[in-house]
Amino acid sequence: MSATKPRDDRRAAWWFLAPVLVGFAVFYGYPAARGVWYSVTDYNMLTTASYVGTENYAKLFADAKFWNSMLVTAWYVVLNIGSQTLLALGVASLMHRLTRSVVLRATLLLPWLVPNVTIGLLWMWLLDTNLGFVNQLLHTFGLGPVGFFTDETWAMPTVAGINTWAYTGYTALLLYAGMLQIPQYLYEGAAIDGAGEWRMFRGITLPLLRPVLALVLVVSMIGSFQIFDTIAVTTKGGPVSATQVIYYFIYQQAFKYFHMGYAAAAAICLALILGVLTAIQMRMLRASRSDLA
Amino acid sequence: MTRRTLRPGRALAWVAMAVFVVVTVFPFWWMIRTALTPAADIYTDNAGLLPEHPTLINFTRVLGLTTEAEARAAGGSGAHINFAGYLWNSVVYCSLIAAVQTLFCAMAGYAFARLRFPGRDLVFGIVIAALMVPPIFTLLPNFIFVKDLGLMSTMAGMVAPTVLMTPFAVFFLRQFFLSLPRDVEEAAILDGNGPWGIFWRIALPMSRGPLITIGLTTTVWAWKDYLWPLLVGRDEENRLVTVALGVFLQQSPNTQPDWTGLMAASTLSVLPVLVLLIFMGKRLVQSLNFTGSK
Incomplete structure (x- = not known):
């Protein structure tokens, strides 16, 4: 078979690729280039754009609101990723040592399938200051009521908690999938040596899970930086600007004030952060693949 | 044990x-x-x-x-x-995106994995580089573009950015096609099949699992979509469930x-x-x- 001359499928190949290449050029390549161009113009959707150089960036770096939104986003990422990863690690190890039940795994996946908008609404109701279930529960213990969304110090932890609730099951299942790749005989051997569950977790699970854990961490961080839906539904950036995350900042600049150029410049800053994270993710993917081979 | x-x-x-x-x-x-x-x-x-x-x-x-x-x-x-209408819109939106995107990305993934043509790896690399571009960055220009095309408040405008491809689906399906055993395809070549015949008759039927996986994942993400449909599909007749929930809360x-x-x-x-x-x-x-x- 190898005697035949090397195939050249170029005519067929372009037909196979045509829809994807059109989609890529029109909705990824072209807008990316346009986005860069907008960031150096004063475009506002009404008048034609004119070149302003680095003015948008200079304004951005002097804008306290921009820095506040970066800080607020960082605070959210720390709260959300911290709690979510720890909880997910706990749930995944419990599952790994207890059961292989598909029904249980599907149940844990349920919140991940639900739109963030629904989740936001659901928790607005559960956490309602007057009638919400949680405040009623607190009331029976003689506590509260807590204005979960209206109190400046509580608003961000509340939003982070909601998304932790929504994504812990999903994250746990990813980690669990990683744990299943750890050879069972390691645990059996350790058990014969009399190791307890905690020592097995520290000595076997955690070190062998590290590549998967790192990957999951980076992927969830990329998602976490882009929080928008929950905030758009529940707090709208408030109270004051306690939950004014970067995505919401960009959204408001673009679609409330029509500062398209300014918004594009802010989007580029976010893109740079996410680009670095994604590059790390790709590198990890390659590393974990060569490990398996 | x-x-x-x-x-x-x-x-x-x-x-x-x-x-x-x-x-x-x-x-x-x-x-x-x-x-x-x-x-x-x-x-x-x-x-x-x-x-x-x-x-x-x-x-x-x-x-x-x-x-x-x-x-x-x-x-x-x-x-x-009228949530009956919004549910229907969401179902149409998700089915369209999941079905069309999966098919086109499978075609491209197959071409990148199996067909031989000049510039293959370069083109693949460029498409994959789009994984690094966060959605917010292309969202603003895409919004203006769809607006200029006169597609605001239409299903076409709503599905446009994702219906043809996502870099991830192309990447995922290419990885899968790379892992398919070659011998079945080579037998099909000897039987006189061209690339299309092999793709439709051999490669696609062999990839039911990954196709369903990517289709399901795409459906779930499309069901959760909020920001883009909020910008492009505000009107009553094209409103998705997520957008409608937000409007309901505001009312x-x-x-x-x-x-x-x-x-x-x-x-x-x-x-x-x-x-x-x-x-x-x-x-x-x-x-x-x-x-x-x-």
């Missing part, structure tokens, strides 16, 4: 697991319970696990099955609401939101994915092994 007796540590672990499951499921229970409560009871009937006077009126009124007077009497704000008075109606609408937005989970749960759970460690 030998069968172990239930040691205290293991029992404690099961208790922790049970607590986690209850915390995961209870909010959904409370959502359905509230949806079944008459709006008039909301101040008095909020302790039990079941409503005292269960009713379906909240569902019928958000589905647009009652007259406006009836809806208002049952606690509605009087604004027109509801701030002092006392229409919680029973909102929870009925929320329940409706969960129902389709719940059905998906019941019928495809195993597949979805397994898909995480795929996409998680890619």
